[in-house]
Amino acid sequence: xxxxxxxxxxxxxxxxxxxxxxxxxxxxxxxxxxxxxxxxxxxxxxxxxxxxxxxxxxxxxxxxxxxxxxxxxxxxxxxxxxxxxxxxxxxxxxxxxxxxxxxxxxxxxxxxxxxxxxxxxxxxxxxxxxxxxxxxxxxxxxxxxxxxxxxxxxxxxxxxxxxxxxxxxxxxxxxxxxxxxxxxxxxxxxxxxxxxxxxxxxxxxxxxxxxxxxxxxxxxxxxxxxxxxxxxxxxxxxxxxxxxxxxxxxxxxxxxxxxxxxxxxxxxxxxxxxxxxxxxxxxxxxxxxxxxxxxxxxxxxxxxxxxxxxxxxxxxxxxxxxxxxxxxxxxxxxxxxxxxxxxxxxxxxxxxxxxxxxxxxxxxxxxxxxxxxxxxxxxxxxxxxxxxxxxxxxxxxxxxxxxxxxxxxxxxxxxxxxxxxxxxxxxxxxxxxxxxxxxxxxxxxxxxxxxxxxxxxxxxxxxxxxxxxxx
Amino acid sequence: xxxxxxxxxxxxxxxxxxxxxxxxxxxxxxxxxxxxxxxxxxxxxxxxxxxxxxxxxxxxxxxxxxxxxxxxxxxxxxxxxxxxxxxxxxxxxxxxxxxxxxxxxxxxxxxxxxxxxxxxxxxxxxxxxxxxxxxxxxxxxxxxxxxxxxxxxxxxxxxxxxxxxxxxxxxxxxxxxxxxxxxxxxxxxxxxxxxxxx
Ligand SMILES: [Zn+2]
Ligand SMILES: [Zn+2]
Numbered sequence: 001x002x003x004x005x006x007x008x009x010x011x012x013x014x015x016x017x018x019x020x021x022x023x024x025x026x027x028x029x030x031x032x033x034x035x036x037x038x039x040x041x042x043x044x045x046x047x048x049x050x051x052x053x054x055x056x057x058x059x060x061x062x063x064x065x066x067x068x069x070x071x072x073x074x075x076x077x078x079x080x081x082x083x084x085x086x087x088x089x090x091x092x093x094x095x096x097x098x099x100x101x102x103x104x105x106x107x108x109x110x111x112x113x114x115x116x117x118x119x120x121x122x123x124x125x126x127x128x129x130x131x132x133x134x135x136x137x138x139x140x141x142x143x144x145x146x147x148x149x150x151x152x153x154x155x156x157x158x159x160x161x162x163x164x165x166x167x168x169x170x171x172x173x174x175x176x177x178x179x180x181x182x183x184x185x186x187x188x189x190x191x192x193x194x195x196x197x198x199x200x201x202x203x204x205x206x207x208x209x210x211x212x213x214x215x216x217x218x219x220x221x222x223x224x225x226x227x228x229x230x231x232x233x234x235x236x237x238x239x240x241x242x243x244x245x246x247x248x249x250x251x252x253x254x255x256x257x258x259x260x261x262x263x264x265x266x267x268x269x270x271x272x273x274x275x276x277x278x279x280x281x282x283x284x285x286x287x288x289x290x291x292x293x294x295x296x297x298x299x300x301x302x303x304x305x306x307x308x309x310x311x312x313x314x315x316x317x318x319x320x321x322x323x324x325x326x327x328x329x330x331x332x333x334x335x336x337x338x339x340x341x342x343x344x345x346x347x348x349x350x351x352x353x354x355x356x357x358x359x360x361x362x363x364x365x366x367x368x369x370x371x372x373x374x375x376x377x378x379x380x381x382x383x384x385x386x387x388x389x390x391x392x393x394x395x396x397x398x399x400x401x402x403x404x405x406x407x408x409x410x411x412x413x414x415x416x417x418x419x420x421x422x423x424x425x426x427x428x429x430x431x432x433x434x435x436x437x438x439x440x441x442x443x444x445x446x447x448x449x450x451x452x453x454x455x456x457x458x459x460x461x462x463x464x465x466x467x468x469x470x471x
Numbered sequence: 472x473x474x475x476x477x478x479x480x481x482x483x484x485x486x487x488x489x490x491x492x493x494x495x496x497x498x499x500x501x502x503x504x505x506x507x508x509x510x511x512x513x514x515x516x517x518x519x520x521x522x523x524x525x526x527x528x529x530x531x532x533x534x535x536x537x538x539x540x541x542x543x544x545x546x547x548x549x550x551x552x553x554x555x556x557x558x559x560x561x562x563x564x565x566x567x568x569x570x571x572x573x574x575x576x577x578x579x580x581x582x583x584x585x586x587x588x589x590x591x592x593x594x595x596x597x598x599x600x601x602x603x604x605x606x607x608x609x610x611x612x613x614x615x616x617x618x619x620x621x622x623x624x625x626x627x628x629x630x631x632x633x634x635x636x637x638x639x640x641x642x643x644x645x646x647x648x649x650x651x652x653x654x655x656x657x658x659x660x661x662x663x664x665x666x667x668x669x
Contacts, residue, residue: 263545277605279550280574281541286533293531300530311527314503318496318523320539326546331538333531355532369598370574373567373589377532391604394570409602413566418595420588468604470574 050124054165054172054189056181058118063181068119071157074130117152121180125158165189191415192424200382200424203244204360211249212242214384217362218428220254222386225284225364227337228256235259237471239284240362241292241380245350252295252359254343255287257471258336264326282332283471285363285371289378290333291344292356299351356380366393366427368470372413376421383414386428392470395425476563476585476593476612483614486581489513489559490614494583496523496536497561497622504629507622510536510560512544514552520544536560537568541575553577561619563612566591569598573605580610583619 061069122133134156137143143154161180166172172184187193207213217240225238234257241253259278281287297308315322328334335341358381366385367375372394375383388396390408397412414425480486489511496509500523512520522540526532537560544552553575558564561583564572569591572580580592580599591598592610600607 263550277574277576279545280571281538289533290529290531293529293534296530304530308528308530311503311505311525314500314505314523315525315528315539317503318499318521320521320523321543321546323543323546327542330542330545331534333529355530368574369570369591370567373565373570373591374533377565377567377589379532411596470570470604 050163052121052124052161052163054183054185055121055161056183057121059121059181060116060118063176064119065177065179068157068159068180071159073155074158075134075154075156078130078134121161130156192422197424201426204382204384207249208247211244211247212251214362214428215431217242217251217360218364218384218386218430220251221362221364224254224256224337224339226256227339228258228261231337233258233261233336234282234284235278235466235469237284237363237365239288239364241288241356242360242362243349243353244358244360249360250346250348251343252346252349253288253291254340255284255291255335256337256340257284258282258287258332261329261332261336264323264329277470279330279332280370280470281330283368283371285361285367285374287332288361289356289374290331291335291340292349292359292378294333295344295347295349296353299347299349301352304352354379358382360384362428363471365389365466365471366395366408368392369394369411369413371471372411375423376413376419379421380423383423383425384428385425386430387466388427389466389469389471391468476582476610477616478611480581480611480614486559486611487614489518489557490561490581490583492518492521493559493561494615494618494622496521497619500524501622501626501629504633507626508536508560508562510540510558512540512553512556512558514548514556519548519552519556533567535565535568537564537572541571550575557581559614561615561622562586563590563592563594563610565589566596566598569596573599573603573608576605577608579608581614582610582612583614584616584623585612 056063128136134154137154137156142152159180162175162182166175166182166184167188167190169184172182175182191197203211204214204217221238221240223238224240225234225236228234228238229236237257239253239255240251243250243252259280259282261279261282263279297305300308335344356375356378358379360382361375361380361384363383363385365387366389368389369392383395385395388407390396390406393408394411394413396408397410397415398407399410401407413419415422492511493509496511497507498509500509501507505527506524508524510522511518520540520543522536522538522543524536525534525539528534537558544556555578557579558572558577559581563582563584563586564580565586566589569580582592585594587594589595593599593612599610
């Protein structure tokens with residue numbers, strides 16, 4: 001509000017007007033603030049109902065597309081009796097050069113000097129039958145028998161309108177001229193608010209001094225995957241989870257894929273026979289999320305740790321086996337490399353936080369459905385992954401791209417309104433020249449539509465070798 | 472679609488016997504103020520793993536009953552045993568668990584009630600049967616469905632009574648009327664209970 005200059009001014013001038021002129025309100029503006037009317041409203045389930053908030057309810061004729069104005073009047077048609085002997089009815093004529101039917105009615109004669117009208121969008125046609133709507137309206141002013149009914153003959157038209165809200169002002173303009181006056185509300189009804197996305201991209205691409213940016217985080221994720229891979233624990237994917245508290249970033253968990261790390265139960269490499277999927281719990285996302293739970297337990301206040309301990313005792317109450325070593329070997333939610341250890345041992349998480357609420361997740365690969373849903377369950381805030389995995393990835397919503405063919409299964413789990421949590425998600429385009437640190441937008445395209453990199457190690461893993469692997 | 476998971480189940484009595492064990496797990500969980508979801512994994516007629524929800528103990532939102540039971544199995548058996556193993560769980564597995572079970576190669580999944588918030592076997596998505604690199608698995612729903620729902624409702628009422636500011640009374644009443652499944656859409660068959668775990 002007050003600028004620094006203002007704040008130095010004497011107290012009396014604290015609210016000094018910036019302008020010496022106060023524009024007088026018009027009569028209508030004054031009225032606007034005080035007058036109300038009573039209206040009927042009803043509450044509807046929003047999930048299955050048609051939501052037309054993006055359309056103007058009342059529209060002046062001049063803002064309607066011509067073809068809407070000229071749309072056939074269905075009331076007339078409803079009562080029209082086909083009479084073959086009146087082959088070219090005099091009362092009906094087709095307007096020249098249009099396909100629009102004009103009915104000459106007594107009202108037409110008066111319509112030239114009647115007061116301005118509005119067109120009201122009533123409801124989707126499936127909600128009420130034409131005949132029912134007609135008889136409902138015919139009972140009401142101005143359509144019921146009265147002097148006005150001559151000036152306003154009841155006409156009901158069926159027009160086509162966009163079902164869903166536009167995502168840009170240009171789209172809204174196009175729809176307004178093609179269908180019906182349409183609002184663009186500067187929001188994205190189908191995803192995160194554009195400003196929220198811009199803020200996140202700014203945080204990550206131009207990090208404040210001392211904060212971690214996306215490039216360093218991605219490099220660390222890659223390193224985490226290499227660390228477990230070179231110990232023969234995993235196949236290369238890595239995950240980094242970061243907390244941003246009071247605008248300061250902290251890396252709170254680092255995990256590499258460890259699906260090949262032997263379990264305690266007699267099988268050596270898990271899934272060695274039959275399935276070669278390995279220990280599914282060893283996926284990098286599952287491990288990192290588990291490590292955060294572990295860290296939360298460690299830094300919890302007595303209230304929270306007491307609750308967790310009570311829940312832990314439930315396992316015994318329920319007569320469940322309690323082999324902690326076997327459990328840890330299965331869930332792999334403790335560090336298994338020095339790099340993981342380095343970040344795990346730091347008590348650098350805000351105490352008593354909820355799961356992974358609004359944390360930021362950096363991944364070398366698009367996670368599988370299990371891991372994608374684990375991120376939803378964990379309430380993460382931002383996810384950035386480097387490589388799409390078209391056959392198993394759970395985050396990509398598109399299925400086909402014109403230029404590159406199949407890109408994903410189409411689940412788009414990061415933003416599904418039928419689930420109770422949504423998060424922002426980006427595909428990461430690696431900088432072309434690692435030294436400059438500049439993100440090169442063309443890199444991806446040049447490398448042949450996603451068939452690039454994942455230079456995990458000098459060994460042979462690349463994206464195509466992951467094509468049918470769950471990450 | 473979703474209702475197809477409530478189709479006829481061959482040898483229903485046998486499966487009811489194992490689902491009874493899963494219900495018992497859920498009841499034990501409820502008695503300990505834990506979300507009443509229970510499961511058992513059955514291999515050649517023998518229970519090889521049992522689970523209740525572990526999210527509160529681990530502060531890990533992914534530690535569902537299915538995973539808790541799998542940890543017990545993997546402590547003693549090779550992972551490949553799952554190819555001849557069936558899961559009985561009181562509530563339809565969530566999307567995460569449904570995907571994990573498919574990656575593990577589970578033979579079949581039997582469940583009580585649909586999970587209309589996160590369900591991965593018909594409730595919200597069809598992860599068990601969608602096109603995928605892994606073979607699909609069959610799912611059979613509706614075994615002791617009413618009991619599974621009642622457990623969740625009892626939990627809800629129980630939790631609300633403990634809440635510092637109890638919700639209005641109408642929300643705390645234990646609803647005992649459950650819609651028959653053949654007229655219930657997934658939405659109508661849901662328990663009036665928040666179901667963060669499943
Ligand atoms: Zn995964
Ligand atoms: Zn689950």
